[in-house]
Amino acid sequence: MKKTCLYNEHEKLGAKFINFHEWLMPIQYTSIINEHNSVRENVGMFDISHMGTFIISGKDAEHFINYVTLGNIINLPIGKAKYSMILNMHGGIKDDIIVYKYKTQEYMVVVNSGNISKVFTWLHEQYNYNKHIYTDVRIYNISNMICLISIQGPLCIDKLQFLTKTNIKKIKYFSIVDIQLNNLNSTFCKIARTGYTGEDGFEIFISNKNAIQLWRKLLKLSIPPCGLGSRNTLRLESCMPLYGNELHENIDPISLGFNSIINWDATFVGKDTLLNIKNNCSRKLIKFECVLGIAREMDKVCIQDTIVGYVTSGAFSPTLKKAIGLALINVDVISNNLTIKIHGRNRPIKVIDNKFYIKCTK
Numbered sequence: 001m002k003k004t005c006l007y008n009e010h011e012k013l014g015a016k017f018i019n020f021h022e023w024l025m026p027i028q029y030t031s032i033i034n035e036h037n038s039v040r041e042n043v044g045m046f047d048i049s050h051m052g053t054f055i056i057s058g059k060d061a062e063h064f065i066n067y068v069t070l071g072n073i074i075n076l077p078i079g080k081a082k083y084s085m086i087l088n089m090h091g092g093i094k095d096d097i098i099v100y101k102y103k104t105q106e107y108m109v110v111v112n113s114g115n116i117s118k119v120f121t122w123l124h125e126q127y128n129y130n131k132h133i134y135t136d137v138r139i140y141n142i143s144n145m146i147c148l149i150s151i152q153g154p155l156c157i158d159k160l161q162f163l164t165k166t167n168i169k170k171i172k173y174f175s176i177v178d179i180q181l182n183n184l185n186s187t188f189c190k191i192a193r194t195g196y197t198g199e200d201g202f203e204i205f206i207s208n209k210n211a212i213q214l215w216r217k218l219l220k221l222s223i224p225p226c227g228l229g230s231r232n233t234l235r236l237e238s239c240m241p242l243y244g245n246e247l248h249e250n251i252d253p254i255s256l257g258f259n260s261i262i263n264w265d266a267t268f269v270g271k272d273t274l275l276n277i278k279n280n281c282s283r284k285l286i287k288f289e290c291v292l293g294i295a296r297e298m299d300k301v302c303i304q305d306t307i308v309g310y311v312t313s314g315a316f317s318p319t320l321k322k323a324i325g326l327a328l329i330n331v332d333v334i335s336n337n338l339t340i341k342i343h344g345r346n347r348p349i350k351v352i353d354n355k356f357y358i359k360c361t362k
Contacts (some may be wrong), residue, residue, distance in 0.1 A: 004049035005147050005208045007008045010216050013225055020228060023050040028227040031361045035230035036318040039197055043153035044226040045218055052116035052143045053205065055121070058108040058136035065099060065107060067134070068126050070253065070270070072263035074103045081194060084251055084261065086119060087270030091277055092249040094242065095119050098194060100176045106158040108176075108205075110192075118141055118195070126269065133312035146188055146209030151223060152201030152234075154359075159221045160202060164212075165189075166318025167201070178202075184211040184217070196231060199359055233315050236324065238285060246285065246326060253313075255283040255328070285312070285332045287356065288349040290323035293342040300341045301327050308333045311340060317356060319333035324356050325349075328361060 010017070012338050028035060034299045036042045056065060064322040066073050071084035074267035078101055080149065095115040111119045120141050129360035151160060163181050168191075171177055178191040183194040188207045195201030206214055219225070232242070241247050246256055253262060254277050262274065286309075288295075291328045295314035300307045309329030317324045327340070 002050070003279055004047055005211050006047045006049065006149075006215055009212060010047065010225070015225070015227060018228065020050065021112075021348075025050060025213055026225070026227040028229045029225050031144060032227070032229035032233060032316045035224065035226035036233050039153045039199055039226060039230065039234055040096070040319055041154070043151065043155040043159055043223050043334070044151040044158055044230070044263075045132050045223045046152070046201070046226050046228075046231055047147075047215075048150050048231075049083050049147045051115035052111040052113060052119070053146060053148070054111065054120065055106065055138075055140040055142055056109060056123075057138050057140075058134075059105055060134040060136045061138075062104055064127065064130075064134040064137045066263075066266055067130070067268055068123060069097070069099065070262045070268050070274075071099075072266060073099055073101070074266075078102065078104065079175050079177060080344075081176055081192060083174075085247075085258070086122070087253075087268070089270060089273070089275075090250055091252045091270040091273035093243075093251060093253060094122060094249060096243060096247055099194075100112045100192060102171070102176050102178075102190065110148075115142070143190060145208060147200050147205060147208050148205055149214065149218070150201060150203045151210070151218065152195045152199050154200060156182040156199075156201050159218075159223055160191075162221055171202070174239065181214065181217075184210055184213055196240055197308055198236035198355075198357055199234070200241070220334060232313075233318060236313050236315055236318050236326070237319055237341045238353075239355045241327070242313060242325075246328075251283075251328070254278055254281050256285045257333075260339070264303050282331050283309070283328050286327050286329055286335060287352050287354075287358075288325055288326065288340075289320075290314075290340070290342075291348045291350065293340075293341055293345075293347045294323040295325045295327075295347075296342045301329050301349075302339050302341060303333065303337060304339075304344055308338070 314325030
């Protein structure tokens with residue numbers, strides 16, 4: 001079982017652990033609800049060092065990334081980030097990623113923990129097959145060299161400002177900058193205004209040798225540690241997809257409602273299949289509230305006794321204090337009178353149009 005460089009710190013704090021894609025990760029420290037509410041109302045931090053980080057560089061890096069992802073990163077400004085996806089040849093989702101451009105001809109790509117090896121191999125395969133086109137591309141896996149800590153919540157700016165002379169408030173959403181932390185000299189330290197909770201937040205990329213020192217500094221600022229349990233309920237309330245649940249190689253981005261991030265003007269892996277799916281989509285993702293019970297992953301969605309789909313994610317929402325979920329159903333199904341089979345009984349659900357939670361802005 002793999003462990004992040006902060007594993008011993010989690011143990012000292014009394015974390016409960018789970019096996020998450022072969023990583024021994026903290027699921028909670030106090031309770032999922034307490035940690036969830038801390039992020040929604042104040043601030044919290046997560047060790048997300050299990051995520052993968054690649055560096056893609058070279059004069060052809062921009063066009064290569066544009067080919068292996070479905071989003072347009074041509075002319076992405078230095079210091080900006082973009083959410084995108086890597087598809088297989090059939091339009092299925094190999095992974096959802098964030099691409100950061102932090103230098104001329106140099107990009108950082110963050111991938112999901114369970115897909116590190118798969119995506120790294122795929123990128124090299126695509127490069128080797130197309131190296132007559134993209135002659136100058138270098139792909140490095142630096143996942144084992146750095147730690148990634150996410151600080152999320154409405155008080156994150158006030159807390160983080162104590163760590164640095166950099167004006168944290170001036171960092172724009174989906175941007176990344178080099179940062180010098182007070183009394184901490186790290187060879188690699190970057191901060192991005194990104195996250196996976198629906199709140200304002202930042203993610204700090206830092207060399208492994210400095211990670212424990214940073215973690216302890218954050219604890220001294222009274223930022224409580226949070227586990228993957230609350231990270232899941234936070235992302236679900238904000239309708240953010242999870243790889244392995246909503247996202248996988250047998251589902252396409254159009255069925256999940258991600259048509260808007262597809263760069264149809266470019267040539268990219270999986271485009272031909274997507275063009276066909278665009279006009280003949282057979283599934284759709286819905287958001288729902290449970291009237292009775294809590295729906296869980298793979299529970300069946302029904303109209304009377306006819307199965308028309310399945311739940312991709314379901315949980316109790318600490319913010320809304322009700323059971324919520326996402327489900328993939330047949331595209332021609334009218335969303336009225338749907339039920340979900342929970343513990344053998346058909347329970348009614350209410351389909352909603354908007355996100356379950358939208359953060360308040362002041």
